[in-house]
Amino acid sequence: MKQPVRVTVTGAAGQIGYALLFRIASGAMLGDDQPVILQLLDITPAMEALEGVRMELDDCAFPLLAGIVCTDDPNVAFKDSDYALLVGARPRGPGMERKDLLEANAAIFSVQGKAINDNASKNIKVLVVGNPANTNALITQRNAPDIDPRNFTAMTRLDHNRAMTQIAQKTGKTVNDVTHMTIWGNHSATQYPDLFNTKVDGTTATDLVDLDWYENDFIPTVQQRGAAIIKARGASSAASAANAAIDHMHSWALGTESDDWVSMGVYSDGSYGIAEGLIYSFPCRCKDGDWSIVQGVEVGEFSQTRMSATEQELAEERDAVQHLLP
Ligand SMILES: NC(=O)C1=CN([C@@H]2O[C@H](COP(=O)(O)OP(=O)(O)OC[C@H]3O[C@@H](n4cnc5c(N)ncnc54)[C@H](O)[C@@H]3O)[C@@H](O)[C@H]2O)C=CC1
Ligand SMILES: O=C([O-])CC(=O)C(=O)O
Numbered sequence: 001m002k003q004p005v006r007v008t009v010t011g012a013a014g015q016i017g018y019a020l021l022f023r024i025a026s027g028a029m030l031g032d033d034q035p036v037i038l039q040l041l042d043i044t045p046a047m048e049a050l051e052g053v054r055m056e057l058d059d060c061a062f063p064l065l066a067g068i069v070c071t072d073d074p075n076v077a078f079k080d081s082d083y084a085l086l087v088g089a090r091p092r093g094p095g096m097e098r099k100d101l102l103e104a105n106a107a108i109f110s111v112q113g114k115a116i117n118d119n120a121s122k123n124i125k126v127l128v129v130g131n132p133a134n135t136n137a138l139i140t141q142r143n144a145p146d147i148d149p150r151n152f153t154a155m156t157r158l159d160h161n162r163a164m165t166q167i168a169q170k171t172g173k174t175v176n177d178v179t180h181m182t183i184w185g186n187h188s189a190t191q192y193p194d195l196f197n198t199k200v201d202g203t204t205a206t207d208l209v210d211l212d213w214y215e216n217d218f219i220p221t222v223q224q225r226g227a228a229i230i231k232a233r234g235a236s237s238a239a240s241a242a243n244a245a246i247d248h249m250h251s252w253a254l255g256t257e258s259d260d261w262v263s264m265g266v267y268s269d270g271s272y273g274i275a276e277g278l279i280y281s282f283p284c285r286c287k288d289g290d291w292s293i294v295q296g297v298e299v300g301e302f303s304q305t306r307m308s309a310t311e312q313e314l315a316e317e318r319d320a321v322q323h324l325l326p
Pocket of ligand 2: 091158
């Protein structure tokens with residue numbers, strides 16, 4: 001049996017937390033041979049609800065669950081942490097854009113970045129889910145100067161999964177036939193889901209659909225899917241967000257499929273001309289617990305315009321939180 005790893009989840013008493021923790025404890029995220037210790041953080045008023053979640057985790061008798069810590073202290077939650085899923089933040093309501101949450105949520109991530117820097121394993125893998133996810137990941141990373149910036153990522157896997165299903169349904173196939181999907185940029189309405197490089201049953205997706213559908217139906221549907229869920233459910237995506245977080249960490253820790261790739265918001269090294277240091281979603285391959293940006297993906301004029309627009313938005317978000325970036 002492997003040694004247990006420590007997995008921190010923030011906002012653990014929230015909606016996404018409730019859909020996430022049981023799957024982490026079951027082995028869905030890190031494999032069915034990897035014991036986990038869950039280190040659960042939420043705010044003081046949520047401690048009683050969190051205690052209820054702990055009771056339910058206990059009641060599942062998960063063989064891989066080697067311990068549970070519930071706390072309202074970030075220094076305790078991140079102690080020796082190997083993996084962190086930063087979910088805790090206010091979600092948006094109807095009519096809001098994700099960047100409207102910047103002010104409400106940004107401060108949370110500077111505090112947690114410092115707590116990660118001071119307490120966590122230097123090899124910690126961090127996924128930021130709380131919105132606006134890319135810029136919150138940037139704030140966290142910049143507040144943890146002793147940790148490699150590559151260890152901080154933002155979630156665009158939900159957008160990636162949404163796009164996979166949309167193209168599969170349009171072409172009468174299943175998601176099993178879809179490969180090489182890419183979400184470029186920000187987890188926001190400017191994100192660019194790229195079908196020029198996507199394959200459906202081996203055929204390039206843009207050869208199977210007309211450009212009008214791609215531009216005026218597919219792209220806005222993927223970009224606006226979060227808002228559509230909020231409208232329908234009265235609350236933001238939770239189970240699908242938790243599922244995407246599991247997928248993101250699973251790919252990162254255990255690797256991606258052969259020559260396929262996944263979308264991850266990662267520290268830009270200047271690839272594809274994207275400003276260095278932004279947390280931008282790229283096509284990534286993962287191996288041996290590390291990710292790399294896939295190089296040589298075709299970028300035509302249609303894609304370039306959209307990739308630059310979402311980069312521009314990320315630069316503006318970064319400038320708006322300059323005071324939180326040491
Ligand atoms: N990146 C993505 O694809 C997605 C991101 N999200 C985002 O995830 C976040 C969480 O969503 P839900 O779970 O639905 O919200 P929720 O409101 O149900 O839960 C949030 C939890 O975070 C806790 N929290 C607040 N401040 C905290 C702090 N400083 N430290 C620790 N915990 C704190 C709250 O007490 C609450 O328990 C939101 O920002 C939402 O917009 C949601 C869906 C997809
Ligand atoms: O849209 C929201 O606010 C929640 C979210 O990030 C998503 O569902 O993609």
